[in-house]
Amino acid sequence: MESMDKQYVGIDAGGTLVKIVYSHEGHLQFEKMATDRIDEIIEWINRRFTNPEIHITGGKAGVFAEACPDRVWRVNEFEATCEGVSWLLEKETLSSGIGSGFLVTNVGTGTSIHYVYADSYERIGGSGMGxxxxxxxxxxxxxxxxxxxxxxxxxxxxxQALNITVGDIYSHETPPISGALTASNFGHTANMKEKExxxxxxxxxxxxxxxxxxxxxxxxxxxxxxxxxxxxxxxxxxxxxxxxxxxxxxxxxxxxxxxxLPRGEYSGAVGALLHYGWSDALL
Incomplete structure (x- = not known):
């Protein structure tokens, strides 16, 4: 186990935002910065920490690995996210109400869907919608x-007037599902032509x-x-x-x-921070 005096930083470098988590006096600290400011982020880390161990995940992790090759430990993104979610759920005392098997929908630049069961996880799929x-x-x-x-x-x-609802389609009879549901997003061209x-x-x-x-x-x-x-x-x-x-x-x-999940956007950074078995020393 590493010394408790060692400084650790968890980073989730996404396509739009970089999320940073670190432990200070027994409490987690959270920071968020734009990904296109990577040089400034590295400068901030160098000012804030003395030779830290950086655990990093996310699509832009390679940029940090190139800038700080001797200090960076790479962590699988999906593993870090699910590990971070599980830890934050326990921290927020939500685990007992949720149970052992649940879905995690991570909405960042795009969307990724995972299934978490006990200590295992599986990425189910995703979408470019986000x-x-x-x-x-x-x-x-x-x-x-x-x-x-x-x-x-x-x-x-x-x-909502830009959309066609199920009720709009079934205008003269009872719809088989809730009439308030959207049948077509941005589908109401008649309204678009007539209204501002x-x-x-x-x-x-x-x-x-x-x-x-x-x-x-x-x-x-x-x-x-x-x-x-x-x-x-x-x-x-x-x-x-x-x-x-x-x-x-x-x-x-x-x-x-x-x-x-409160602070859920930091799940990847939290999971990266906790990786390699250092959670007891960190938190």
């Missing part, structure tokens, strides 16, 4: 590219499309695996209550129980 989709489509529709601005605008808008929609409405409609699509994938996988629990994590949820509400409502409508 935070990157929100940024890209919002920019195409409104010209806005700042994430915080997009979040605020999406919460102010109401884009704001930039806020467009972004709100994008948020709903992303939330409903991610939830549908998650619920279908949960059905196949025989679990009723979906744990949602990822940087896309940070500060985005509207997306959480859409996913929560739609997951419950489909008969599953959603959990939004």
């Amino acid at each position: 935070g990157g989709t929100l940024l890209g489509l919002s920019y195409l529709l409104t010209g806005r590219s700042d994430f915080e601005t997009i979040l605020e605008m999406g919460q102010q808008g109401n884009g 929609f704001s930039s806020e409405d467009y972004i709100a409609a994008v948020v709903r499309m992303i939330g409903e699509t991610i939830t549908t994938m998650s619920v279908q996988v949960a059905d196949r695996l025989g679990t009723d629990t979906v744990v949602y994590i990822g940087s896309t949820f940070a500060g985005h209550d509207t997306l959480k509400e859409i996913i929560k409502g739609y997951t419950e409508l489909r008969g599953k129980t959603p959990y939004f």
Whole structure:
């Protein structure tokens, strides 16, 4: 076991954001920075720590490995994420209510879905639908590219009239499923031709499309695996209550129980930090 005086840093270097976790006086500290500022992040690490052991995961881990080759330990991304989720669930005293088998839906730049059972995990699949989709489509529709601005605008808008609902299709009879469900995202071209929609409405409609699509994938996988629990994590949820509400409502409508893990976007960094058996010394 390494000395308790040794400094350790867990990093999840994603496509959009770099999440950093480290232990300070017995407590976890959390930092988040834009991936395109890697040089600044390395400078920050060098100022903050003295010759730290860096445990890193994520798609941009190789950049850090090249910059700090003697200090970096690479960790498998999916393993780190699931290990971090399990630890954070226990930290938040949620493990007993969730049980041993559950789904993890990680919504970052894209979306990755995992099944966690006891001490094992399996990546089930994923989608290109995620935070990157929100940024890209919002920019195409409104010209806005700042994430915080997009979040605020999406919460102010109401884009449901841009969609076709099941009730719209079954307009003269009782629908076989809830009429409030979306039948086609951005499908109501008649409304688009007749009505004016704001930039806020467009972004709100994008948020709903992303939330409903991610939830549908998650619920279908949960059905196949025989679990009723979906744990949602990822940087896309940070500060985005509207997306959480859409996913929560739609997951419950489909008969599953959603959990939004506090600090869940740091799961990969936490799992990387705890890797190699140093958790007892660190925390």
